[in-house]
Amino acid sequence: MNGEMSGEELAAFEALRKTDPALDQEIVSHQAFLNTLQEYGSRHKLISEMNAIHEGLNIDAIKSDVIPTSTIIRILWNKYRMNAAVAASVAILAVFATLFSTGFFSRTNALNSGYNALRREMKEVDRKIQRSKNEVIRDIKSGSVKKGPAKVSQYAGTGFALTTSGYIVTNNHVVEGADSVYVQSINGESYKVKTVYKDPKYDIAILQITDDSFSSLKSLPYTFKKSSSNLGEFVYTIGFPRDNYVLGNGYVSSETGFEGDTIQYQIDIPVNGGNSGGPLLDSKGNIIGVISGKQDNADGASFAIKSKYLLKVIDDMPYKDKKELTLNKKNLLSGLSRTDQIDKVRDCVFMVKVY
Amino acid sequence: MSRDIKRSEPTDSEVILGILNGSTDTLERLYKAYFPMILQMVVMNNGTDDDAKDIFQESVIVLYDKVKSGNFELNSKLKTFIYSVCRRLWLKRLKQLSRNSGSIKDFEDVLPVEPDLERHEEKDRQFRQMEESLNKLGEPCKTIIEDFYINNRSMQEICAKFGYTNADNAKNQKYKCLQRLKKMFFQTF
Numbered sequence: 001m002n003g004e005m006s007g008e009e010l011a012a013f014e015a016l017r018k019t020d021p022a023l024d025q026e027i028v029s030h031q032a033f034l035n036t037l038q039e040y041g042s043r044h045k046l047i048s049e050m051n052a053i054h055e056g057l058n059i060d061a062i063k064s065d066v067i068p069t070s071t072i073i074r075i076l077w078n079k080y081r082m083n084a085a086v087a088a089s090v091a092i093l094a095v096f097a098t099l100f101s102t103g104f105f106s107r108t109n110a111l112n113s114g115y116n117a118l119r120r121e122m123k124e125v126d127r128k129i130q131r132s133k134n135e136v137i138r139d140i141k142s143g144s145v146k147k148g149p150a151k152v153s154q155y156a157g158t159g160f161a162l163t164t165s166g167y168i169v170t171n172n173h174v175v176e177g178a179d180s181v182y183v184q185s186i187n188g189e190s191y192k193v194k195t196v197y198k199d200p201k202y203d204i205a206i207l208q209i210t211d212d213s214f215s216s217l218k219s220l221p222y223t224f225k226k227s228s229s230n231l232g233e234f235v236y237t238i239g240f241p242r243d244n245y246v247l248g249n250g251y252v253s254s255e256t257g258f259e260g261d262t263i264q265y266q267i268d269i270p271v272n273g274g275n276s277g278g279p280l281l282d283s284k285g286n287i288i289g290v291i292s293g294k295q296d297n298a299d300g301a302s303f304a305i306k307s308k309y310l311l312k313v314i315d316d317m318p319y320k321d322k323k324e325l326t327l328n329k330k331n332l333l334s335g336l337s338r339t340d341q342i343d344k345v346r347d348c349v350f351m352v353k354v355y
Numbered sequence: 356m357s358r359d360i361k362r363s364e365p366t367d368s369e370v371i372l373g374i375l376n377g378s379t380d381t382l383e384r385l386y387k388a389y390f391p392m393i394l395q396m397v398v399m400n401n402g403t404d405d406d407a408k409d410i411f412q413e414s415v416i417v418l419y420d421k422v423k424s425g426n427f428e429l430n431s432k433l434k435t436f437i438y439s440v441c442r443r444l445w446l447k448r449l450k451q452l453s454r455n456s457g458s459i460k461d462f463e464d465v466l467p468v469e470p471d472l473e474r475h476e477e478k479d480r481q482f483r484q485m486e487e488s489l490n491k492l493g494e495p496c497k498t499i500i501e502d503f504y505i506n507n508r509s510m511q512e513i514c515a516k517f518g519y520t521n522a523d524n525a526k527n528q529k530y531k532c533l534q535r536l537k538k539m540f541f542q543t544f
Contacts, residue, residue, distance in 0.1 A: 033540070034504060036481060036485060037485065037504050037505070038504060038505060039478075040481075040482050040485040040486070040489075041501070041504065041505030041506075043416060043482060046382075046416060046419060047412065047416070049379055049382055050386060050412050051412075053383050053386045053387070054390075054408055054412075057386075057390065059394070062390070062391045063394065063398070063404075065391060066392070066394060067398055067399060071398070071399060075398065
C-alpha cells in the first residue's frame with residue numbers, strides 16, 4: 001500500500017484487482033479508510049500547531065485593540081453578575097443569621113414592650129453555691145431525712161407567706177412551665193410545694209407547702225392592705241435576687257404600672273430577676289403589693305401588683321383550693337422601726353425554686 | 356517593531372502556497388493576522404475569548420481542507436472568506452446555545468459559504484468518529500497505528516519502540532490493530 005511493492009509485484013497485484021471485483025472493492029475501501037486516517041492525523045497536527053500559536057498570543061492586548069472598553073466592562077459584569085448575586089445573598093443571610101442568633105429580634109420585641117418580668121435564671125455559679133449549701137444543710141441535719149431536692153433549680157424567684165399554715169404567694173411567671181416547685185426559707189430549709197392556683201391575668205400564683213417536714217410559722221406579722229396606696233408612700237421589699245435575701249427600699253413613684261397598667265404600682269426600688277413574687281410593704285407593715293417586673297429601657301422603674309388584686313385573686317380561688325386560707329388581720333409591725341419590721345417579716349419570705 | 360510590520364498580513368497567494376506546502380510560518384502569520392477580527396466579531400456578539408478561539412480554528416481547518424482538496428477559487432479576499440465562515444459558525448453556535456436573537460453585528464463584508472460548511476460538517480463527523488475509535492483501541496494499538504500511518508514511521512522503528520522480535524511480528528500486530536480499528540470505525544459510522 002505504501003508503494004513498498006516492487007514493480008513486478010505491483011503489476012501482478014493490479015491484474016488481480018481487475019479480475020476480482022470483490023477484492024478490488026475491498027482494496028478501494030481500504031485505501032479510503034487509510035486516507036481518512038491520514039487526514040485525521042494531519043488535522044490533529046494542525047490543531048495542535050494552532051493551539052501552540054494561540055498560546056503565544058497576548059489576548060488582552062488584542063482585545064483592547066479591537067473591543068471598546070465599555071463592551072469589555074459589560075462582558076465582565078455579565079460574567080461576574082452571578083457571583084455578585086450569590087455573594088450579596090450570602091452576606092444578607094449572614095447578617096440575618098447573626099441578628100437572629102444574638103436575639104436581636106426577640107429582644108427588639110422585649111425592648112418595644114420594655115417590660116421585664118423578673119425570674120432569676122440560675123447560672124452555673126449559683127448552682128454550685130446551691131449545691132454546697134444543700135450539702136452543708138444535710139451535714140447539720142444528719143440523721144433526719146432531708147426531703148430537699150437533690151438537683152439544683154433552674155429558675156428562682158421570691159414568695160411570701162399568706163398564712164402560717166404554708167400558703168405562699170408568688171408571681172405566675174415564676175412558676176410558669178415548672179415541673180416541680182420548692183420554697184426555701186431564709187434558714188435554708190427547702191419544702192416541696194404544690195401550685196394550687198394560677199392567675200395569669202394578674203400574674204399571681206398561690207402555692208401550698210405539701211412537705212411533712214414543714215411546721216407552721218409562728219405568726220404572720222403583716223396584714224394586706226385593701227385600698228390603694230398613695231404616691232410617695234415609702235416602701236420596701238425583701239427578695240432573693242441572689243441566694244441570700246436582699247432588702248430593697250424606695251417609694252411609690254406612680255399609681256399606675258407599666259404603660260399605664262392600673263393593676264400595678266410603679267416603684268423606684270431597683271429590682272432584679274429573683275425579686276419577682278416578693279412582698280412590697282409600706283412603713284406601717286402592710287403588704288401593699290407583689291413585686292412583678294421592671295422596665296428595661298428606663299432606670300429605676302419597677303412594678304408591683306397592687307395588693308387589692310392579690311386579694312381579688314384569693315377571692316376568685318375555688319373553695320376547695322383555699323380551705324385553710326384565712327388571712328391575718330392582726331398587724332404586728334405598725335409601731336416598729338424598719339429594722340425590727342424586717343426582722344419579723346423575713347421569716348415569712350421564701351426563695352421559690354423552680355425545676 | 357520593524358519585524359512586526361514586515362510580518363504583518365500575508366498576501367492571499369502567500370497563504371495558499373504556504374498551506375499547500377504545510378508551512379508553519381504561514382500558519383502563524385495567518386493566525387496572527389486574522390484572529391483579532393474574529394475575536395472582535397465573537398466577543399461583540401455575546402461570545403467569550405474561548406468561543407472566538409474555537410470558531411477561528413474551525414475556520415482555518417475549513418480553509419485548509421478547501422485549499423488541499425484543490426477546488427479553491429478565491430473570488431474575493433481571503434480575509435472576507437475567513438470572516439464569512441466564522442460568522443456562519445458563530446451564528447449556528449449561538450442558535451444552539453440560544454444566546455441570541457439571531458442576528459450578528461457585522462464588522463466586515465460577508466460571503467455565502469454554505470456548501471463549504473456543509474462539507475466541513477460531514478468531515479467533522481468523520482473525524483470525531485475516527486478519534487473515538489482510536490481512543491477505544493487502547494494501547495498499544497493506538498500508538499502503533501498512529502506511528503505507522505500518521506507519523507509515517509517505518510516498521511523497523513516501531514519494532515524497536517515496542518520491543519517486537521522482528522519486523523514481521525510488528526507488521527502482524529499492526530495488521531490486527533488496523534482490523535480492529537476498521538471494525539470499530541464502521542460499526543458506529
